[in-house]
Amino acid sequence: MSAVLSTHGLVARYGDFQALYGVDTELHAGEAVALIGANGAGKSTFLRAIMGLLPVAREMVRLDGEPVGGTPTDRMVRKGIAIVPEGRRLFSGMSVEDNLRVAIDQAARMGAKGGWTLQRLHQLFPILAEKARTPVQSLSGGQQQMVAIGRALLCQPRVLLCDEISLGLAPKVIREIYAALPEIRAAGTAMIVVEQDVGLAKSASDRLYCMLEGRVTLTGNSAEVTREQIGEAYFGAGHAVV
Amino acid sequence: MTVISQAPVEPPAVTVRRQTPSGRIAMTLAVLGLIALAAMPWWASTGTIRSVLVLCCYIAVAQMWNLLAGYAGLVSVGQQAFMGAAGYALFVFAQTLGINPFVAVFLSLLVPAILAVPLYFLLHRLDGPYFSIGTWVVAEVFRLVASNLPLVNSGAGMSLRVMSQYSAFERNVAMSFLCALMLLVTLGGSYWLLRSRFGLALIAMRDNPVAAASQGVNVAKLRFLIYVAAAVGCGLAGAVYFMAQLRINPPSAFDPMWANVAIFIVMIGGIGSIEGVLIGSLIFFIADRWFGEYGATYFVVLGLMTLLVALYARTGIWGMISKRWDAPWFPIRRTLVDPDR
Amino acid sequence: MDREILLKARDVSKSFGAVRVLHEVSFEVHRGEVLGILGPNGAGKTTLFNMISGDLKTSGGEIHLGGTALRSEPPFRRCKMGIGRTYQIPRPYSGMTTFENLLVAAAFGGGRSERDSYAFCAQVLRDCELADKANKQAGALTLLDRKRLELARALASDPKLLLLDEIAGGLTDEESKDLVALVRRIRDRGVTIVWIEHVLHALLAVADRLMVLNFGEKIAEGVPSEVIAMPEVQRVYMGIEA
C-alpha cells in the first residue's frame, strides 16, 4: 500500500534558524498517525511545511506519490489536505456561521466531496448551532477551537492535520472530539495528530512518530511503543538533568 | 530540564548592560555635535546656518513622528497642525504684539501644548488608521480656521518683518542656539525617555495595550503625555522654521508636506530608531538640495524609493545596518548578563 | 479555615447585550490559598477574570479585594493594587526581549525602581525557566514559552492575587509537573492564586478548593476530591454519565 502523504528529508528553516533536519514520514489512507515531542521539537513546523506555509523543496513532500513540496497553501487544500492550525486562527469579525461557510464555499468551488455538512458538525458541537450568528472573537477559547476543527472538516479533506486540537478544551469536549476521530477516519480521511498528551496520542493513533529538535527519534505502532522508549525519544539519549 | 531549586531569599546580583562601546562613541559625538551646532555663528556662514536649520527641523519633526508612530503606535499624519499653530503664534506674538521674537518662540509653544489637550480627548478613542485620518482632518480644520481668522490675517497670511531689527550676527546666534536646543529637546529628550522606564512602557503599549494595562501601565495617561510632548516638539520645530521662513499663510503653515517628509525620513531611515531618523533626514535633505531642481523626475524617483522601501526593506536603512552590525548609536536595550551562565 | 478573605465576589453577573454569560456568581478566596476554577468551554471563567482585573465592567454584583470594593478602577490601578493575571491567549510585547517584558511589569505594576527590578526579574525568569531566553525577542518565542512569559510577567508585577488562565495547556507531563511545583512555590511565598485550568491533574495537584461554573452559574464549590466526584460535575464537565 502506498502512502497518501509522505515526506522525504524534509528540511525547513525560519531565516537563519533551521527547525527541521531531514524528516521522513509517511501516512497511509485512513490511517491516523500521532506526532509527539517536546515543545519546540518542530511539530508545528512540520505541519506548516507540508501545508506550503514554509518554503520547502518540491521533492520533499509527496501526495499520492506526486511531488508537491512548496505548493501554495490554498492549492494544497484543493488537493485534499486541511489543517487545524495551532492557535485556531479564526476569521475575527465574522460570525461562526460565516467562518464555516468560507470552508464550505471553497470546497464547493473545488468540487470536493465528503461527508461533512453543517448539520453533522452541529451534531458534533451543538454549541456552534446556538452561536451561529455570534462573531467568533467573542466565543470562549474552547468554542473557538471547535470552530477551527469544523472549518477544517468542511474542507472535506482526505488528509487532516491537527495541531494540538485538545488545547484548552474541557475534558468532555476532548472526549467528544477524540470520539469523533474514528468517524472521520471511517470516511477514509487520514490524519496526523499532534498531541502533547501521550496517552491520548497513543490511543487515538495507529502509529506514532516522536520528534526531537527537528528530527524523528522514534517511530512505531502506537500500541507497541513503551513509555520508556518515548521518554528517551522525547529528551534524547544524551539527556541529563542539569 | 532544570530542576527548580528553592527560591533563594536574596536574588543574586545581576548585571544589565545598557550602554555599548558604539553608544559611548556616538554619545560623545552627539555632545560635540550639539556644541558645534550652538557655536555655528563662529565657524559657519549664514547660508550654512540657514541650511542646517532646515535639516534640524526635518530631524525634529521626523523624530516626533517616530516617537508617535514608531514607539507609541500612534500614526499621525497631522503633526503640521502643531507646527502651523506654533508658527502662527510666533508671528502674532512677535509681529502683532511686538514681543521679542526670540522670547516669543518659547511663548508660542504654549499654543500647541494647550491645543493638544482637547484634541487628544477628541482623538484618543481612535486607533490605527482611524487615528491617522482623524489627525489629518484636524490639521485641515486648523488650516480652514486660520483661513477665516482675522487675527492672523485670514487667507492672506503674515510676514515676520521684525527680524530685520536684529543684526545678522544676532540672528545667527539665536538660530544656532535654537537649532541646538531643538535637537537636544527632541532627540535627547526622546533618548532619555526611551532609556527611562517609560520607554519600556511605551513599547509595551505599542505592542499590546491591553496587556500593558494589566501590568500596571497607565496607557491612557502615557499616550496623552506623548501626544502633548510630540505636539510641543513639532511646535518648536514649526516656530523655528517659520522664524526663518519670514512668511506664513494657511496652506504653508498647515502643509501636509510635513507629514510626507516625516514619513519618508522615518521609513527610509528605519522606524523605531533614532539612528534611522538621523540617517533618513540626512538622505532627504541631500536629495532635496541636490535633486530638487529636477522637478517632477525627482519626485517620481523619491516616490518609487518610498514604495520600494515599503515593499522590500520594511526596517529601513538602519534596520539593514543593525542586522549586520550590532552597534547601536543610541542603545536602549536592556541586556541581561546573567552570571549563572 | 478562617483565614482572612482576600477576594470576595458577590452576585457577580455579566451580560453582553442580551446574552447573559455570568449569573450572580458569589465566592471567596482566602489569603494564601489556591482556588481552582473548572467549567465547560464558554462557562464564563475568563469573563470572570476579566471583571476582576478590570478589563470588563460588571453588569451586576460586587467584587472586593482585601476589604475594599472594586468599582471603576482601570486595569492598571488594579494591577498596582496587587492583582496580576495571565491571558489565555498570550499577549507578549513582541518588540521587546523577554527580560524587558518582565521589566515593564516589575517597574509599573510592581512599583519597583528600574534598578531594583533587574535582579528580581532575572530571578523570576529563572523560576519560569526562561533564563536562557532572557535576551530573545518575545515575538520569536514558541507558544509554550509565550505561556511561560505570561506567567513570569504576572509574577514580576509582584501580585498579592494571581489569576492564571489555562497555563498548563499543551505541556508534556514532565513540564506540567515542573509547572505545578512552581505554582506551589508561588503559593508558599504567600501569593493567593485563582487558576482556571482544563488540565485537571495539574490543577488537582495544587488546588486547595475547586469551583465549577456552568453556563455562567456556579454549580459546585469545595474540596477538590469531593467536587470532582459530584455527579453533576462529572456530567457537565467530564462527560461521564453517572
Added chain:
Amino acid sequence: MQWFDALVQGVLLGGMYAQYALGMALMFGVMRIVNISHGDLVILLSLIGISMAMAWGLGPFTVLIILVPLGVFMGWLLQKAILNKVVGSDPLPSLIATFGLSIALQNLMLQIWSANSRSLPGEGIESRSIDIGGIYIGLLPVIVLVVATGLTWGLDLTLKRTRFGRALRAAAADVEAAAMTGINPRAVYALATAIAVGILGFAAVFQALRSTVAPADGAAQLIYAFEAVIIGGMGSVWGAFIGSMVLGISQGIGFRIDPGFGVLAGHIVFLIVLATRPQGLFGKA
C-alpha cells in the same frame, strides 16, 4: 425652501463623494489597506479618458465603458504588483507604499499631461437639469447618485452574500488562515482591488464631467472618501454611502451658512461623529 434646496444639493454632492468612498470602503473598510493613491488613480483614469475622448472623439458613455474595465485592470495590477506584498494587520506598510506610489504617480502624470486642467466633453449632459418647483436638479448629479446607489447595493450584496465576499472578509481577517481553507488570498485581493479601482472608473468620468482634473488634484477628494467611510463605519458598504450623504449634506448646508464654511462644516460633523460614535454610524460597537 433655501434650506430644502441646500439639502437636495447636499444629497447630490454626497452621490459624488460616494463614488470615491465605495472603492475605499472595500479597500480601507474591509481589507484594511490604506490606499493614499486612491485619488491619484481617479485622476489617472480621468486623464486617460480625456485623452481618448480628445483623440477619437468619444462621448462620455463610451469613455465610461472603456475606463471601468481599465480601472479593473489597473486595480488588479496594483494589487498583484504592490499591495499583495504589504497587506497585513499593520496598516503602516500599505500606507507608506501607496504614499510613495501617490507621489510617483502625480509627478508622472505631470510629465505626461502637464499641469493643465482638463475636462471631459460631456455632450451637454453636464448642463441639463430638471426644474421641480423652483429647485433645479442637475441631470448629471442625479445620474451620479443613481449610479452610486446601484453600486452600493451591488457591492453590499457581493460582500454579504457571495462566496467571493466571504472569502474576501476571511482573507482580510487572517491571510494565512484563509489560505488554509483553500482561498487563494492573492487572487481574492486582486479581484477586490480590481473592483475598487473599477468603481473609480465611474468617479473618474463623473469628476471630469462636473469639474476639471489636473495631476495634483488627487489628494483633494481623498480626505472626503476617508471621512465618508469612517462616518459610515468600517466594513459597512451602506455605511460608506450614508457617510457620503452625511458629508454632502453637512457641506451643502455649511455652504449656505457661508461659502467658506462648507468644507469646514463637513470636517466638523466628521469630528463630532468620531467623538460620539468612533465606530461609525453603522459600525459595531
Added chain:
Amino acid sequence: QTAGKIKLGYISPTTGPLASFGETDGYTLQKIRAVLGGKLTANNGNTYEIEILDRDSQSNPNKSAEIAGNLILNDEIQLLLPASTTDTILPAAEQAELYETPCLSSGAPWQAVIMPRGGDKQSFNWTYHFFWGLDEALNTFVGLWNGLETNKKVGMLFPQNIDGETWGNDSYGLPVPTKKAGYEVFVPGYFQPRTNDFSAQIAEFKKNNCEIIGGITYPDDLKTFVTQCNQQGFKPKAVTVAAALLFPSSVEAMGPLGNGMSSEVWWTPAFPFKSSLTGETSRQLAEQWEADTKKQWTQPLGYSHALLEVAIDVLKRASDPTNRESVRDALAATDLESLVGHIKFDGAVHKNVCKTPIFGGQWVKGEKWPYDLKIVDNSVNQLFQPQQKIQPIQWP
C-alpha cells in the same frame, strides 16, 4: 579670461497645482541661455561668466522661501528672480529683503506682492516688482462690462487665499471701482479653493438677479461653477474672472461653456513691443513657442521673457555686476522698453513697483486652436485698438 561669475537665481513653480504658470519658464530660460552663451558683456566693458540657476518652488510657499534662502546664502547669487504667483514671489521676496539681495519679480498684481508685506506703510530696499495693478485690472473688468447692456448687477467670487483676499478687499479690491462705476455688487462670502458645490452662491446670485459674474478663481473652480450655473438655470451675460482664464487649456476644459468667457489680459501676441534682448516681436515670440512646443501660446510667456530681459539689462548696466548693491542700484534705475512695455521704477504708485499695461480680453472660437483670446477692451491702456467688441455669453 572673464572678470568674474554672475549668478542669477530663478524660481518658478514647475510642479504642483500652479505648474501651468511655470510652464513657459523652462522654455524661456533655455532660449535665453542659448542667446547668452554663458557670457555677459557688461557696459563697463568687462565680460562675465553668467549662470542662471533655476529652481522649482513646487507651488509651495515654504519651498519657495527655503530655495530663495539657499540661493542667496549658499549659491551667493547676485539677483533673485521669482517668476510668478504670489505663493512663489512673496516668500522669496521676504528672504531677499532680509538677506539684502536684489530681487526682481513679476507675474502677480503688485498689490498682492507689496501689501501683505506691509507695503502700504513702507518701501523696500531690495525687492522690485513689475506688473499691472489691481486697480487697473478692476477698471478693465468694469470696462469690459460697460461694453455690454446689463442691469448692472454683479455677483462676485473670491477664494479664501491671498489672491482672493486681495481681489476682494473692501478698500482696494474689485468691489470698490465696480460700485464707483454704478454697479451693484453681491459677494456671498469667500469660498475654499476646490469647492465641489457652488449652489449656495448661485442661489444668491439668482435671487439678486445678477447679470454679470466677476472675481478670481482657479480653472477647476470656474468649471465647477459654470457647469452648475447652467444646471441651475442661471445664465449671466458675462463671466469675467482672473487667473482661471489665463490658460487656453482651462478654457478648453470648460468645453462649449468656455466660449465668451472674459478676463484681464497681461500680454498677447498683439502687443506692439519687441524684445530688447532678441529683437523678436511679441507675435514672433508666440509663433516660435507654438512651433517649438506644439502648444498654444500662454500669457506668462511674455512675462517669462520680459523678466529675464530686464534682469540681463540690469546686470549689464551695473557698475559691478558681481556686487549685490551695485546690481540693486542698477535695478532701481531701470529704464527699458521690454516685451511687455516700459519698465521704470518711477515711484508712481510705490517705490518698488513698475506698472505694465493691461487689457480686457474675451475667449472666442478660434481657427488654429479651439479658442483664441481676443482683446476687446483697452479702457485702461490705449496702446492699441481692441481687436473686436465684447459679446454676451451665448449659453448652450
